[in-house]
Amino acid sequence: MQLSDRIGRRMKLQDLHVLMAVAQAGTMGKAAQLLNTTQPNISRSIADLERALGVRLLDRGRHGIEPTESGRALLTCGVAVFDDLRQGIKRIEFLADPTAGEVRIGCSPFLAASFVPAVIDQLSRRCPRIVFHLVATPTGHTLHRELSERNVDLLITRKFDPIADEQMEFESLFNEPYVVAAGAQSPWVRRRRIELAELIHEPWTLPLPGSMTGSVAAEAFRARGLDYPPTTVATDNAQARISLVAAGRFLTMLQASILRFSSQQPEIKVLPVRPAIADIPVGVVTLKNRTISPVAQLFIDTACEVAKHLAKKKS
Secondary structure, X not given: OOHHHHHHHHOXXXXXXXXXXXXXXXXXXXXXXHHOOOHHHHHHHHHHHHHHHOOOOEEEEOOEEEEOHHHHHHXXXXXXXXXXXXXXXXXXXXXXXXXXXXXXXXXXXXXXOOHHHHHHHHHHHHOOEEEEEEEEOOOHHHHXXXXXXXXXXXXXXXXXXXHHHOOEEEEEEEEEEEEEEEEOOOHHHHOOOEOHHHHOOOOEEEOOOOOHHHHHHHHHHHHOOOOOOOEEEEOOOHHHHHHHHHHOOOEEEEEHHHHHHOOOHXXXXXXXXXXXXXXXXXXXXXXXXXXXXXXXXHHHHHHHHHHHHHHHHHO
């Protein structure tokens, strides 16, 4: 019997779902609790899968259960299978009602506090029945994993490294300048030109060096032969840093779009640091081998509209 025949006649989606639950839980007993069933039912599903494929899928040891190489291959396939099913159901729901559905977006905390809410607001006004799930994390590696594991439909983020780009599609939305900001009453605001080295001993509130925004800040200092400055308040929370800067004592480095969307914009000024800090491409990242849902495409189209509008305002 050909493998394709075995898949069609003997391999069940429920059994594949059970395998994924066992791999996640680490034991059959925990998987049974997770799926609200019995351990014998779990064992039976795994045995049926192994019999259909003719290979061992799990290794059982004192420390729990681990997938074999064949098991890992099937688990990777299972993630794609169930994701494709979800996308198909979403497409059917969209055909029934193009104004409803859900979209899962991953982004950095900066963009979660600025550009992404503007896109959500515009699309939500047009299609009020769409549900948005926003996952904000400060590390590019975590965002990359969330997309690879299909926990999100797309990312709004700065461009990943070339290795990740081999697996992902990047569609540019705009180039995001990074700036140094101070409170409106800071004496530095009166200067027409400032070298970054002049600010090195000022009180700073900066992102963590290992985060996406922190890596941009670190590179800006490094490019001028400077170490990352002693940081009085280290946080990836954009609003916290903006509030500290608005109070008057602190300096920070952040994306320019943050200030456009901040309610404290009049209390914060961009310092004329020369040369400019950085100009980072920001865009939509999707998996190359994955068809996105119609609602996700609506979000991308709206993101393009908002980006164009921002570019016109800037010019």
